[in-house]
Amino acid sequence: MRKYIGKRLLMFIPTIILISFVIFFIIQLPPGDYVDSYVGALAAEGEIFTEEEILELRKQFGLDDPWIIQYFNWVKDIILRGDFGYSFEYGRDVWSVIMDRLYLTLAVSFIILIFQYGVSLPVGIYCANHQYSAGDYIWSFFGFIGTATPNFLLAIIIMYYIYVTTGNVYLGLFSTEMLQNGMRWEYVPEFLGRCAIPLIVIGTSGTCGIIRTVRAQMLDEQARQYTLTARAKGCSEWTITYKYCLRAALNPVVSGLAGSLRTIFSGSTVSAIVMNLAIQGPVLLTALKSQDMYLAGTIVLIQAVLVLVGTLLSDIALAWLDPRIRFSERS
């Protein structure tokens, strides 16, 4: 196993190099660069630049080289100095821009992840154990609604409802008082209340999806012959459900974890914009729009690394769950 993990980690290096190259290539692909959009924006306000000034700006930002040279410079700085480049839009280091929102992003995403699995696993198991019961139908109804409704729409509906009933919009995670006075204990209930909205909005679609998966998988496993063997042995229904069926049913749920690392770092962009959440997703969107290429490139690169790490982690978890996978790897 250790050898296998080592091999996978070594494979990371060429993969990441290749990915970074592709990312950079695609990001610089649209015509124009940051200077163009910058000059365009200022020209709209009446400030006209001369050709020379524009060339000077390009030189200053390092945009006058061909893109392949720019790419090598970017990679060289990352490897040698851990410097991910300069964000034109924010006027400072890319890394510091990312760090700004990192903690809040991680906090929000982790809470959502725990909410998703904490709700969907028990509910999925319940629905499978009580197939076609009233509870199963009710949860399935919510499950389908939740999967089918786009998150941002749900966000708008909830915010509208809250505004109509309370007269306050509760945009963002912090109220104006919180931002002015800093965090105090008396703000905690309100903060948690403000957390609940994005939790429900972003969490539902994932939760509903996992409920459906767990239910279907559990039903599949319960129809297997080995549950009959276990029952004939005198095992309790609890043992059959949790020792035998659940472990086998977890396979697709665990494979699904691979993508959620990336989502933790920068997911739910549209919902975050609608709800004015200061998390990573919207930053990537604006960076791409204004051709702030180092910032966009870095975020996408981190996403790619997280996908790789997530896949490795979920593969390890799968091997731990299912002995058959473990053995096919060994041979």
Next chain:
Amino acid sequence: MSENTQPIIRVRDLHVGIPMDEGLLTPVRGVDFEIYPGETLGLVGESGCGKSLTSKAILGINDNKCFSIGEILFRPDVKQPAVDILSLERVSKWKPLMPWTITQRLEERVHDIARFEAARRVGDPIRPIPGKKKEAIRQLRAIRGKQISMIFQEPMVAFSPMYTIGNQINECTRLHITRDRHESKRITLEMMKMVGIANAEKRYDQYPHEFSGGMLQRALIAMALVCKPRLLIADEPTTALDVTIQAQILELMQSLQKELGMAILFITHDLGTVAKMCDRVAVMYLGKIVETGPARDIYKNPQHPYTRGLMGSVHKIGTLKQDRLFSIEGTVPLALNLQPGCGFYDRCDARIEGLCDKVTPTLTPCDGQHCVACHRCQRKEEA
């Protein structure tokens, strides 16, 4: 033989029904038999005649959509009172019913089948006395695996692929014999060696996919026998195996039966293994036992046209190549909304028009213990 006078299990008028949208499916329609300690009863029949449902009903492990009526009296010991496994199962599976479920369905569809009149009682949502349900589950679980155990037909899927063979056999030991880890592992290993699993210590920690089919069947037998049950139900234990392994497994079962003194209910469609294994035989067709008696009598002197057909369709060494094997015309009808009359009527070459399609024949003795359910045979007796 005083011990043998008390049967270890007595199945009385067992019906298994499955309510479906098209009507009532009745795969088992009134089965009676008993098994005495130490003997082997062979239950023979084509696929789909209700053998497996009968055997699973004895353990009370049929699907929730099946309902069983009748009586399965299990008496593990002469001194102990018999328990009715079916009523235990009914209480253990009790659920608050929605008004539109089972009860109503049965009322709508069952009325024309006289035997299933009683089924309405089963569907009635009579709440079990508080605590009774738990007690029933506890009693059932104490019987399953400990007193009655079962070998399934496909060893490859009978084990969970997620746990080691040792873990899964040991679970049975730990449930019924001892909670002590070392002691239970010792007992488990001993049983694994007894069923002929070489290198049992190493095999204990291996997973099902590392076992061959024959070895898995041995492991399954070890799991069934580790608690030294009073009754072993073997549901086509050798069907999935190749012929040389089949013989080994059958011999193994026989020698273990002698050693442990248990009774076996041997379910199969293979008449060759029945001849080898069984003391008595019951032939099943469309959910009913059509002929039963000592194995020798049935082989020498089959009475029911169906049994005769079965015997004729076995290939014997020495027959000429051009002698076609006998085959019974037609197929087993679906046991859906059955009317009175002999189930074999459509395929029978000795049927009596006006009698066999109107009146259901009952099992009547024709020669000592040999019983048969056939109007034609009874006429012969009377004549």
